[in-house]
Amino acid sequence: MLPMIKQFFGYLMEQQSIKNPGQQIVLLFDMAGAGLSNLDMELIKFIINCFKMYFPDLLAYMLIFEMPWLFSAAWKLIKQMLHAEAVKRIKFVTKVDVLEYIDKDELFEHMGGTDKYEYKYEPEMFDTGGGEPDFPDSAKKKNLNNSSGAGIMKAGRGAGLSQRRGKGDNSFRGRLLTICPAEELEFVIQEDSQEASDTITLKNSLPYNIAFKVKTTSPEKYRVRPSSGYVKPGSETEVVIHLQQGYQNTVHKDKFLVMAMEVAHESTMTFSQLWKSAQKDNIMEHKLRCVVSSGGDEGGTELGAGAGHKGSPVSQVDKKVDVLLEKTMRLERNVQYLVWSQAGMTVILLAIIIYWLMWADTATSSRSPDSQSQHCVNNYQK
Structure with a gap:
C-alpha cells in the first residue's frame, strides 16, 4: 500500500508543477486525534x-493541524532532516490560526471551515474480459440476439437460480432492464466441486434492443459468460459468473456492475463505438455485491464478512484481526499512560529541585559573613 501512496503523491506533485508552473502549494497534515x-x-x-x-x-x-504533544519526539527527528529554510515553512496551526493560510471555504468543518466534503470509497470496476461483440450491421446483431437469448440461457440454469426464484421476487426493475438478483450474487461452495457459480438474469421489456456490459472490481477471480452483448425486445439473457478456485476467502470484498444502454435499430456503429459515444445519462448502472455460502442444494451457511460460521477461514482471520486491533489499542493506551507518568514524574522532580534550591539559598544567606559578624557583635555587647 505504501508504494502506491508514494506514487500517487509524486503524481500529484508532478501534475501541479506542470499545470501551474511557478505556483506554490500549501500542504496540510490533519493531526487532530492522531495516535x-x-x-x-x-x-x-x-x-x-x-x-x-x-x-x-x-x-x-x-x-x-493540531499536532498532539505526543509527537514532539518525532518532530525533533523530522527537524534534523530539514535545513533552516525548510523549517521556517513548517507551521503548527489550530482552528484559530489556520485561516491565515487557507480560506474558510476550502477547510473541512472540523477544522473550522465550511467545506462539507466527506470521503466515500467507490471500488473501481474493470471489464470482465471474454471479448466484446463487434457487429457492423443490424443483421449480425440479430444473430447475436438469437445466440445470447437461447444457448446462453440453457447453459446458465442451475440450482442457485431455481432457489432464488422459488423464494419470491428478487429483481431490480431498472428503466432499461430488469436484473435478477436484485442485490447480491451468492456463490455456493460444494465439497465435490472446484468452482462455484451464479447467474445474472437480464430481462428486456422494452420494444427495442438493449446493450449490456458486466464489470467487476476483481476480474482475475471470475469468468463471465457472456460479459457483454444485446438483449432483444421481450426476451431475457442469462450471464453466468464462475468463481475460480482459491478466491473463496475474499469474495465478500468484490462487487459487480451491470451497465445497460438503449440501441437504435438503424445504428451501424460497432459495439465499442456505441459505448464510447454514449452519454453517461443514457447508461443505466446497477451494482451487485458478492457473498459465499457452503452447503447442499437446499441452502447453506453464508461465509461472507460478518458471518458466524466457526469453520470458515474468513471468520478465523476476522477474529485474529480483532485480537490484533485490541492488542494495538491496549499498547497505545499503555504508551500514553507511560508518557503521562513520565511527565508527572518530571514535574515532581522539578518541584523537588526548585524546593531544594530555595532551601539551600535560604540556608546560605542565613550563614553569610554579615550575619555571623552581627551575631558576634551582639554577643560582645552582652
Missing part, C-alpha cells in the same frame, strides 16, 4: 525528500 499508530516516518521522509530533491520551489507552507 502513535498513525505515525509513518517512512512516508514523511519520502515527502520531505520529494520537496528537497525534485520540487524545491513548489512548497509554500507545510501546515501541521
Whole structure:
C-alpha cells in the first residue's frame, strides 16, 4: 500500500508543477486525534525528500493541524532532516490560526471551515474480459440476439437460480432492464466441486434492443459468460459468473456492475463505438455485491464478512484481526499512560529541585559573613 501512496503523491506533485508552473502549494497534515499508530516516518521522509530533491520551489507552507504533544519526539527527528529554510515553512496551526493560510471555504468543518466534503470509497470496476461483440450491421446483431437469448440461457440454469426464484421476487426493475438478483450474487461452495457459480438474469421489456456490459472490481477471480452483448425486445439473457478456485476467502470484498444502454435499430456503429459515444445519462448502472455460502442444494451457511460460521477461514482471520486491533489499542493506551507518568514524574522532580534550591539559598544567606559578624557583635555587647 505504501508504494502506491508514494506514487500517487509524486503524481500529484508532478501534475501541479506542470499545470501551474511557478505556483506554490500549501500542504496540510490533519493531526487532530492522531495516535502513535498513525505515525509513518517512512512516508514523511519520502515527502520531505520529494520537496528537497525534485520540487524545491513548489512548497509554500507545510501546515501541521493540531499536532498532539505526543509527537514532539518525532518532530525533533523530522527537524534534523530539514535545513533552516525548510523549517521556517513548517507551521503548527489550530482552528484559530489556520485561516491565515487557507480560506474558510476550502477547510473541512472540523477544522473550522465550511467545506462539507466527506470521503466515500467507490471500488473501481474493470471489464470482465471474454471479448466484446463487434457487429457492423443490424443483421449480425440479430444473430447475436438469437445466440445470447437461447444457448446462453440453457447453459446458465442451475440450482442457485431455481432457489432464488422459488423464494419470491428478487429483481431490480431498472428503466432499461430488469436484473435478477436484485442485490447480491451468492456463490455456493460444494465439497465435490472446484468452482462455484451464479447467474445474472437480464430481462428486456422494452420494444427495442438493449446493450449490456458486466464489470467487476476483481476480474482475475471470475469468468463471465457472456460479459457483454444485446438483449432483444421481450426476451431475457442469462450471464453466468464462475468463481475460480482459491478466491473463496475474499469474495465478500468484490462487487459487480451491470451497465445497460438503449440501441437504435438503424445504428451501424460497432459495439465499442456505441459505448464510447454514449452519454453517461443514457447508461443505466446497477451494482451487485458478492457473498459465499457452503452447503447442499437446499441452502447453506453464508461465509461472507460478518458471518458466524466457526469453520470458515474468513471468520478465523476476522477474529485474529480483532485480537490484533485490541492488542494495538491496549499498547497505545499503555504508551500514553507511560508518557503521562513520565511527565508527572518530571514535574515532581522539578518541584523537588526548585524546593531544594530555595532551601539551600535560604540556608546560605542565613550563614553569610554579615550575619555571623552581627551575631558576634551582639554577643560582645552582652
